[in-house]
Amino acid sequence: MSKTLTRRTILKVASGGLAASFAMPAILRAQGAYPDRPINIVVPFDTGGYNDRLARAFAPFLQEKLGQPLTIINRGGAGALLGHTFFLQQPDDGYTLLCTSAAPYLPLNILTQDAAFKLEDFYMVNLPSQDYxxxxxxxxxxxxxxxxxxxxxxxxxxxxxxxxxxxxxxxxxxxxxxxxxxxxxxxxxxxxxxxxxxxxxxxxxxxxxxxxxxxxxxxxxxxxxxxxxxxxxxxxxxxxxxxxxxxxGADADFVVGSQRGWGLHGSMQTSNPEVFQTLVSAIEAASKDPAAIEGLKNQQLATDWYGPEESNQMLARTAKVMEQYIDLLKGN
Amino acid sequence: MIELDSVYGAFTLLSSDGNAWLYLLPGLLIGLVFGAMPGISITMAMAFALPATLYMDFLPAIIFLTAIYTGAGFGGSVPAVLMGIPGTSSAVATTFDGYPMARKGLHSEALGIALASSVIGCLASYAMLFVLIVPISGVVLKLGPLEMFAVAVWGMLLLGSLAGAHISRGILAGTFGVLLGTIGMNTAGFVRGTVGIPWLLDGVPQIPAMMGLLAASQLIGLINTTYLIEDESSRKISFAKILGGVRQCFRYPTIIFRGSLIGVIIGAIPGVGSSISNLLSYSETKRNAPDGDTFGEGNPKGVIAAEAANSSSEGGAMATMLALGIPGGGATAILLAAFAMHNIVGGPSFIAHNKDIVYAIMFSNFAQAILLFFVGLGFVYVAGYVVRVPLRFLIPSVLVVSTFGAYAIEGSSAGPITLWVFSVLGWGMVRYGYPVAAAVVGLLLGGLLEGNLLRTNQISGGDFIGYGLERPWALVIFALMIGSILLQIVSKRRRAKEAFLSTGSSS
Incomplete structure (x- = not known):
């Protein structure tokens, strides 16, 4: 009998541990100076892809600037639609960041997958990786x-x-x-x-x-x-x-490839302007950190700083070109 | 093909850093425990450990991760044998004969057989890797959609073996599985059968569906039984019997060799891997065994075939990863990420310039396989106590753990929902005499089958035969397949004749 008890105890402890780890963020909702608890980074792709690698490689440097540990959450599936939706469902309090291939996936979600969001719901702080x-x-x-x-x-x-x-x-x-x-x-x-x-x-x-x-x-x-x-x-x-x-020819029409990098909730600009500013500055400082540039370069990852203005413009431009070719993108 | 200088270099490398070996044991244990938890895949176990390797040197990091890989590869087989739940998708075929063996009270033997075939399969695959790494890498990339389609069809032949008493029901269940496997967005961008549920765009979550079909349906069927093994005297955990199973395994070198060969080759193909190789090896062994009819009722040969193939796929996947820098699956993708963390880029140039590291990885895997044998002995001994747990405690606990596992692997309630829907489905299929395993095989192969048939159509412009004649490897695979079926028919006839003659003479 003692043997069955042992197994049950082990199971109980295991499930209890799991439950506790899931419940953690809710318990830690106490307010203080931002950031006073760990911050999540949503990657809407599975482990091992470019965004996942970028997030994991950049996190130690960003973490240093923010003073709180960063946790990476992979939410892959349905061409990033699931991850993007999940990100927007999180409160815009600065405790959830996004690392994604903003182009082409945000426009694709919107144009071809009837996503329940608009491009403006996202604010791109920096899109260092510009694929072709x-x-x-x-x-x-x-x-x-x-x-x-x-x-x-x-x-x-x-x-x-x-x-x-x-x-x-x-x-x-x-x-x-x-x-x-x-x-x-x-x-x-x-x-x-x-x-x-x-x-x-x-x-x-x-x-x-x-x-x-x-x-x-x-x-x-x-x-x-x-x-x-x-x-x-x-x-x-x-x-x-x-x-x-x-x-x-010189005025050639073409679409750029994936534009990948860091995003925030668009609504944060008005709802939490101070937190918003803190995050933008932290991402800028980490992107310009020589150690980060060196570390990411060795892994063939990009850290170039384009800034929010240019990043959001680039994304909007891509979305516009993609809209012209919507029939092709919708495919068959 | 073996360069002695590099081999010497590898030994120097391995002996210079004694600390590297310290990670072997924890790696294996983490792998075993995670692999044995239903729903925790090999990839997840390795992804959990990846951040820790940042603080290690390159060699210890790789040894640690590959030890988890090896451990998790076998860990998945433990619940497959004891409870009919494949811990990972690569242990599906292990359940076919391992679980019936356990129900008959042969759980110790079955675990011993599984362990020994895994260890030998792993050793064999790395030994083959040693000489095959260069030729394999030359062929793997040239495999096109027609070749992959041929492999998928070969896997589908297993349906005939799984059908049981009613062949038509087996085919129906298999077709149903294939149809389920085609749910979601196909390779050309068409969306089918998602009924508006966004997470079905990527298809039915395979592992929760598989766990539901195979495991929960079995467990629900056991509800009126008190213990997994009816006979109380058989409910013993015996070290001697585990070792007996180990010895039994050595009686079938052909099965192990065939399994390892299939495992290495299938494992080396990107995107296929161990979840297919164990099915292929099982079906080939069953077809060629004189006692093929008893497969599925607890024939040890079935366990050997499945385990030798799934553990040797690791070697094949490593060959592709090392030689080409291409991950064959999730686990090797994590290894490549670990390479990248240490500023090492896999690929042809890596293998050309770092032969000593490549050989060091192979040698450390030999050591891992041997150590796995001893660690595994202890692990299966402890795990075997499950058969003594009354089912009224075991069934709910396993269902709860499976639900957690299904949540963990999908990261959302899509996992548990799938698990429960498929549990009910599986129970219904068992209740009305449809083979659940056939549906699982269909589900696993459906995507592969459809995607590659579609690509073959695209690439050939509809001219299948003309294109097929240009693809020698596809012809080889189809020829092997047909040869294997013909051989089975011939040997069956011969056996029937012999049986007829012997009964004729005795009467």
Missing amino acids: TLMATSAGSDIQTVDDVISRLKADPGSLSVGLQPASADLVNFSILCAANEIDTNAVRVVTYDGGGPARNAVAGGVVDVGLVGGEGFLPLAEQIRPLMTFDTRKRDNWDGAIVTDVL
Whole structure:
């Protein structure tokens, strides 16, 4: 009998511990000078992705500036819709921050998923990571340049298979490229992947002829791919190949890739202006901390400081371009 | 392929830092305990430990994390055997024969068999990794959707084995599972069957659904029983019997070898991994065993096949991660994050420049596998006491822990809701004679099957046969599959003939 008791006791202690840890934030609601208790960072993606890595790498530096420990909460799922909704459901008291790919996921949630929020519900303090679409092929491929791709697709749109993610900036960029060259996008063999990782693997392994995926993620695979075209007005990450203005002219239309970084509740500006100011300054100070810049650079993570004004403008601009291509993003 | 200089370097590295070895034991224990908790996945156990590794040196950090990986890989099998609840999705096939063995009072043997096959599978996979790391990495990336589809179809063959008395009901349950597996947003961006519930966009949460179908349905069915094992005298925990199980395992080297090979290869494919390899190995073993009909009723060979494959998938996943810098699943993604924390970037250049570290990781995994044997012996001995707990205490406790686990893995009430919906569903299926396991297999494979069939269609522009002929590896997989089925038919005929002859002569 004593043995069953032991097991029950263990279970009780285990479940009690779990319950206590869940109840903790509610108990600690006492008010004092901000911040007087640990702060949560919501990452609307699962562990291991760029945002998760960014949040975990940046947290120690931000924590130092705020004087309270930061806890990272991963709320992945449904293209960040679940995490974004969860974040907005938390009180705007400065004890919940957001680290997300604001673009393209906030506009996508709003445009294609009937999200119950608007872009203005979020306030982006800083979006240090500015990803871009890279068109690439496998290192052993007979495709040498982006002109090869265009001429082959022009001759026969079904001659190449193209790997990308549905409802992505990459798809929009590919459609713009096709439209400019009078290629029928619907006749191209577009192969859709569930994430950037699988799409990049397919490019590196030559499973698809070319792929259009976020360029930063290609860095670890650099030896296995041949970059063909960067969808930005300048060279990025030292990739060879063309940039978008070489191919589509100086006033080229294109969508930037993921814009990732730090966000707050938009409503905080009026409801808790002091806390809001404290957080903005702390994120700025941590982003400019040389130790943080050094530490994040080593992990291929971005810390550049653009500031709230520019960050929110960049996001709004992306959202506007995405709205123009809403039919493509809604897909099928 | 083995470079002696680097091997020597690896030994120097491992012997220079004695502290690194201190993390082996706690790592294994954390892995075992977390893996054995239903709903806590290998990935979660490693994610919990990740922040702690920030303060360690690189080698101890990696040894600590891979020890958790190894421990959790086996930990999931303990509840699979004792209660029919797979602690992780890689232990699904272990429940098919392990749990019936436990109900028959052979729990000690079953745990011993599971432990020994896991240890041998793990050792074998790292031994294969030692020579295969370079060739494997060359092939893995070239696997396209058709090849993955072939692997998924191979897994679906298991349905025939799981059907039980009514083959039609097995197929129906399997199809139902596949349909459930296609709920959510598919790879082309279509949303199906979510009935407006946002968390279903990512599909039915697999682990809570699996726990509900397999476990809760079993437990609810046991409600009128007093103990897991009816016969009181069998309710003993015997060290000798555990060791007997260990010895039993050595009688089937072919099964272990086949399981390990399947595990390494499937484990190396990104996005597939141990949750599929244990099913494939089980179904292959059942098909080739002369006593295949007794699988599912507590045949030790089923446990060996499942355990050898799921533990050896670790080696395969590590090969892809080390050679290509690509995570095959959640666990290796965490390892890569740990690499990044120490400013080491995985990938082809890593393996070319740091052969000594690669070999050091392999050697430390040999040590882990051997240590797992001893730690595991103690762990299963203690865990075995579950059979002495009266079911009126055990069933509610397990359901509560499963509910917590389901919450933990989803981070929202979506987990517990799924668990309970599928528990009722599972109970109903058992009640009306539909094989629950077939639905689980369908659910696990549904997404893989559909996504890759769709991509094959996209990539081939609809010309499946023309495209198929350009994909030699897909043809190899299909040929192996058909060969294995034909072999089964031939050997079955032969056995039937022999049986007929022997009964004919004796009468």
